[in-house]
Amino acid sequence: MRSAKTINLPRPAGGDKREAILRAAISVFAHNGYFNSKVADIAREAGVADGTVYLYFKSKEEILHSIFDRSVDEAVGEARKKLELLTDPRDKLRQIASLHLERLGADRDLAVVFQVELRGSTKFMEEFSAAGFAEYLALIRSVFEEGQRAGVFRQDLNAKVVAKILFGALDEMATNWILSKRRYKLAPMADQVLDIFLNGVTE
Amino acid sequence: MRSAKTINLPRPAGGDKREAILRAAISVFAHNGYFNSKVADIAREAGVADGTVYLYFKSKEEILHSIFDRSVDEAVGEARKKLELLTDPRDKLRQIASLHLERLGADRDLAVVFQVELRGSTKFMEEFSAAGFAEYLALIRSVFEEGQRAGVFRQDLNAKVVAKILFGALDEMATNWILSKRRYKLAPMADQVLDIFLNGVTE
Amino acid sequence: MRSAKTINLPRPAGGDKREAILRAAISVFAHNGYFNSKVADIAREAGVADGTVYLYFKSKEEILHSIFDRSVDEAVGEARKKLELLTDPRDKLRQIASLHLERLGADRDLAVVFQVELRGSTKFMEEFSAAGFAEYLALIRSVFEEGQRAGVFRQDLNAKVVAKILFGALDEMATNWILSKRRYKLAPMADQVLDIFLNGVTE
Amino acid sequence: MRSAKTINLPRPAGGDKREAILRAAISVFAHNGYFNSKVADIAREAGVADGTVYLYFKSKEEILHSIFDRSVDEAVGEARKKLELLTDPRDKLRQIASLHLERLGADRDLAVVFQVELRGSTKFMEEFSAAGFAEYLALIRSVFEEGQRAGVFRQDLNAKVVAKILFGALDEMATNWILSKRRYKLAPMADQVLDIFLNGVTE
DNA sequence: AATGAATGAGCATTCATTCAT
DNA sequence: TATGAATGAATGCTCATTCAT
Numbered sequence: 001m002r003s004a005k006t007i008n009l010p011r012p013a014g015g016d017k018r019e020a021i022l023r024a025a026i027s028v029f030a031h032n033g034y035f036n037s038k039v040a041d042i043a044r045e046a047g048v049a050d051g052t053v054y055l056y057f058k059s060k061e062e063i064l065h066s067i068f069d070r071s072v073d074e075a076v077g078e079a080r081k082k083l084e085l086l087t088d089p090r091d092k093l094r095q096i097a098s099l100h101l102e103r104l105g106a107d108r109d110l111a112v113v114f115q116v117e118l119r120g121s122t123k124f125m126e127e128f129s130a131a132g133f134a135e136y137l138a139l140i141r142s143v144f145e146e147g148q149r150a151g152v153f154r155q156d157l158n159a160k161v162v163a164k165i166l167f168g169a170l171d172e173m174a175t176n177w178i179l180s181k182r183r184y185k186l187a188p189m190a191d192q193v194l195d196i197f198l199n200g201v202t203e
Numbered sequence: 204m205r206s207a208k209t210i211n212l213p214r215p216a217g218g219d220k221r222e223a224i225l226r227a228a229i230s231v232f233a234h235n236g237y238f239n240s241k242v243a244d245i246a247r248e249a250g251v252a253d254g255t256v257y258l259y260f261k262s263k264e265e266i267l268h269s270i271f272d273r274s275v276d277e278a279v280g281e282a283r284k285k286l287e288l289l290t291d292p293r294d295k296l297r298q299i300a301s302l303h304l305e306r307l308g309a310d311r312d313l314a315v316v317f318q319v320e321l322r323g324s325t326k327f328m329e330e331f332s333a334a335g336f337a338e339y340l341a342l343i344r345s346v347f348e349e350g351q352r353a354g355v356f357r358q359d360l361n362a363k364v365v366a367k368i369l370f371g372a373l374d375e376m377a378t379n380w381i382l383s384k385r386r387y388k389l390a391p392m393a394d395q396v397l398d399i400f401l402n403g404v405t406e
Numbered sequence: 407m408r409s410a411k412t413i414n415l416p417r418p419a420g421g422d423k424r425e426a427i428l429r430a431a432i433s434v435f436a437h438n439g440y441f442n443s444k445v446a447d448i449a450r451e452a453g454v455a456d457g458t459v460y461l462y463f464k465s466k467e468e469i470l471h472s473i474f475d476r477s478v479d480e481a482v483g484e485a486r487k488k489l490e491l492l493t494d495p496r497d498k499l500r501q502i503a504s505l506h507l508e509r510l511g512a513d514r515d516l517a518v519v520f521q522v523e524l525r526g527s528t529k530f531m532e533e534f535s536a537a538g539f540a541e542y543l544a545l546i547r548s549v550f551e552e553g554q555r556a557g558v559f560r561q562d563l564n565a566k567v568v569a570k571i572l573f574g575a576l577d578e579m580a581t582n583w584i585l586s587k588r589r590y591k592l593a594p595m596a597d598q599v600l601d602i603f604l605n606g607v608t609e
Numbered sequence: 610m611r612s613a614k615t616i617n618l619p620r621p622a623g624g625d626k627r628e629a630i631l632r633a634a635i636s637v638f639a640h641n642g643y644f645n646s647k648v649a650d651i652a653r654e655a656g657v658a659d660g661t662v663y664l665y666f667k668s669k670e671e672i673l674h675s676i677f678d679r680s681v682d683e684a685v686g687e688a689r690k691k692l693e694l695l696t697d698p699r700d701k702l703r704q705i706a707s708l709h710l711e712r713l714g715a716d717r718d719l720a721v722v723f724q725v726e727l728r729g730s731t732k733f734m735e736e737f738s739a740a741g742f743a744e745y746l747a748l749i750r751s752v753f754e755e756g757q758r759a760g761v762f763r764q765d766l767n768a769k770v771v772a773k774i775l776f777g778a779l780d781e782m783a784t785n786w787i788l789s790k791r792r793y794k795l796a797p798m799a800d801q802v803l804d805i806f807l808n809g810v811t812e
Numbered sequence: 813a814a815t816g817a818a819t820g821a822g823c824a825t826t827c828a829t830t831c832a833t
Numbered sequence: 834t835a836t837g838a839a840t841g842a843a844t845g846c847t848c849a850t851t852c853a854t
Contacts, residue, residue: 017817033324035238039845049819054846112325120323121236122315125382161395164379165372172371173364179328192364200403220834242828252836254830263828423813439730441644445849455815457851466849518731526729527642528721531788567782567801574781575774582773585734598770606809626839648824658840660826669824 018056020046022070025063030109034064034117064124067113072132075103079139089147090198096140097170097190104174105186115175137163144201153201162201169193221259223249225273228266233312237267237320267327270316275335278306282342292350293401299343300373300393307377308389318378340366347404356404365404372396424462426452428476431469436515440470440523470530473519478538481509485545495553496604502546503576503596510580511592521581543569550607559607568607575599627665629655631679634672639718643673643726673733676722681741684712688748698756699807705749706779706799713783714795724784746772753810762810771810778802 024046028037039060043050057063079099086092104111118124141163147153153162173189227249231240242263246253260266282302289295307314321327344366350356356365376392430452434443445466449456463469485505492498510517524530547569553559559568579595633655637646648669652659666672688708695701713720727733750772756762762771782798 030325033326035324038843043820050845051820051847052818055817060845116322116325116328119319121238122233122319122382123236125319125378157399158395161376161392162399164375165396165399168371168373168375168378169368170371172367172374175328175371176367179325189364192361193368196360196365196368196400196403198403200399200401241826246837253828253838254836255834257829258834436731439732441730444847449816456817456849457815458813460850461813522728522731522734525725527644528639528725528788529642531725531784563805564801567798568805570781570785571778571802571805574777574779574784576777577781578773578777579770581734581777585731595770598767599774602766602771602774602809603805604809606805606807647822652841659824659842660840661838663825664838 017046017048017052021048021053021056022063022067026067026107026109026113029064029067029117030112034120064113064117065127067110068118069132071103071110071114072136075099076132076135076139078103083143089143089150089152090202092143092146093140093166093198094190094194096143097166097194098187100170101173101190102187105177108178111174111186112178115171115178137167140166151203154203157201166193166197169197220249220251220255224251224256224259225266225270229270229310229312229316232267232270232320233315237316237323267316267320268330270313271321271331272335274306274313274317275339278302279335279338279342286346292346292353292355293405295346295349296343296369296401297393297397299346300369300397301390303373304376304393305390308380311381314377314381314389318374318381340370343369354406357406360404369396369400372400423452423454423458427454427459427462428469428473432473432513432515432519435470435473435523436518440519440526470519470524471533473516474524475538477509477516477520478542481505482538482541482545489549495549495556495558496608498549498552499546499572499604500596500600502549503572503600504593506576507579507596508593511583514584517580517592518584521577521584543573546572557609560609563607572599572603575603626655626657626661630657630662630665630672631676635676635716635718635722638673638676638726639721643729673722673726674736676719677727677737678741680712680719680723681745684708685741685744685748687712692752698752698759698761699811701752701755702749702775702807703799703803705752706775706803707796709779710782710799711796714786717787720783720795721787724780724787746776749775760812763812766810775802775806778806 021042025037025042028041028045032041037060039053040050042063043053046053053063057066079096082095082099083092086095104114137160141159144153144162145159148155148157148159170190170193173193174186177184177186177189224245228240228245231244231248235244240263242256243253245266246256249256256266260269282299285298285302286295289298307317321331340363344362347356347362347365351358351360351362373393373396376396377389380387380389380392427448431443431448434447434451438447443466445459446456448469449459452459459469463472485502488501488505489498492501510520543566547565550559550568551565554561554563554565576596576599579599580592583590583592583595630651634646634651637650637654641650646669648662649659651672652662655662662672666675688705691704691708692701695704713723727737746769750768753762753768753771757764757766757768779799779802782802783795786793786795786798
């Protein structure tokens, strides 16, 4: 239990600094790329001294990991909650796709970090893969299997492969959106993907 | 098996060195990641002096680009040639998907470079995007439009989006294959992807 | 000589902290070396906050100086007092040597700081030299000169050089004891040193 | 077998650079202390680029070790050679003492590194102790034992302790010489030390 | 007096690239 | 062409010290 002080006062910056650094890092990484970003850049952007970064994160790499972890946790959490309100597996997949693209579409910098910076090394990718990403794929897969049991989706499909296909399609939408010079809304792409996908996997 | 040429002719050695460096780079990048790979590592692996690398490539970055360019050129060239033999747009898409995964599945190191190392910076991605990749997407798209005109594919779909979906699904197959601890054949995944995809986009 | 005050009065605790920090520093310096010791380590070992260290010492360097000063003051003080009880210059030198090695032999950490950490920079050495050390050498020298006047020691020797020789021999005993892997008593070495030394300087 | 080229030409700097760096390091360490010396300082003093230092030495620490190793090897080598020409153990000890102080007295910077910089950490001291220094003490000891067998030196003395005493006395002469503000010749001190020492250890 | 979060100067080491041979 | 010694710019991280509370 925190002391009353921590509750009453406008908080001595504790979490604020960490948050500021994380936000700054997303911006800096998105604009310069992870390897070209200097810790000093992040510190300046966050309005703290270089050394302060190390009071909250063990290393530059840990900052990247923290960005990923926090975002995935939030995303999966939100998804699970909203899925409880739905029953039709098709609606659930639509929901997942919408949340996926809405979230990335709402924060271009974060999207760049997710779609590009996080992909640049097998090391990151493997951890990324092992961590939240696997959980995300499993979520899609379980919804699909639920649909198969309900007779809504084709029985002859491998649920694991199907999950990857849906993820891959959505992921490509996000990556293309980031790299595109034209400015358009990302979220609506979910419908087009789902249209084809559901048509393809439905009996 | 190398062509007799490399064995018989006194070759100016020129191409050989360049080729050796490129091959060495694919291996080194795949194992250490682009940013962690030293030019000296590539030189050693290629059996040449550090300075020699710069007789064939302007910079470390250009090596990465050359890997990409050469591979995409080969891939698109082969695809175009094989597509000429087919008439059914569905067969053509199957052909594209097969070649895509066969090629990556045949050279794991190259696949790692393509699926991971080439993705790690917006800069690369943008160039990547602007260069051969756009051409590749355009190829898929034109085949799809051909199918739409022929009344084989749904008219209500945006061909550009459809192309991205197919590419994204295939791309995810490749990335997952690389990161997976299990060893399986990549090429056969093409059929499962196409099954769903074609079912989804067909009238 | 400490006043009774320090013992009887309820002291403002002030001295306690200073003492704790000094003790902690001896231990930390002895185990990690002066340059590798962090002020934070000393603070933790002393059970105070980092900032508190600076309420008692102006800098990390001053802590090292204080360790030296306090120890030398105590040592010279004790030596002077005990020497008053003796008359034979030979006994006095034996007393000095015994005290020297007993003191270091009784506190290995302190000995490490004295024999090693204090030696690592000309700057320290010069100050060290200028301060108590000179006083210590002078003490040995005066006893020797007393012996020369008394006709006990050879007249043809330079008292200053003789003092250095005795100090050097004792110092080497201490340093070797610290670095030795074998565990033996340091104090008894004083006799062996004095045996040779006195035999050498005696008429 | 080196190519003739390496033999005929004034050598492409190979050993020259290493030598220059070593010499520069001795000077820089002597003037600023090891911990306060920057590799960049050494490089500048040696007239090479910072990176060049790392072509010849693995680290800053290795430079210090190399200074020590090279000097001790030279010193012990010279000592052994000159001792062969002598037979009287007393002359041999005189020779050792003279060489010891002559060598240090001839290169004040080197002497500073030896007497001060090399002493500043138990880590260095232990390696120092384990390496050439032990060999040096052993040399003194064997000469003394030779004298004991010859009936020249007292039989009741522990040769190991005696060796330390002589070394300690000489070492202190060197250290005092360095720290002294007065400028005097170091080598002649050897005689005064030996006078007392031999008088002390002789039957 | 005491705290400990915040500061920011400082530095060893790496490595892409060059160029004299 | 080929070499590889030499370069020197670049940067993540540490830690002594300060100061608002």
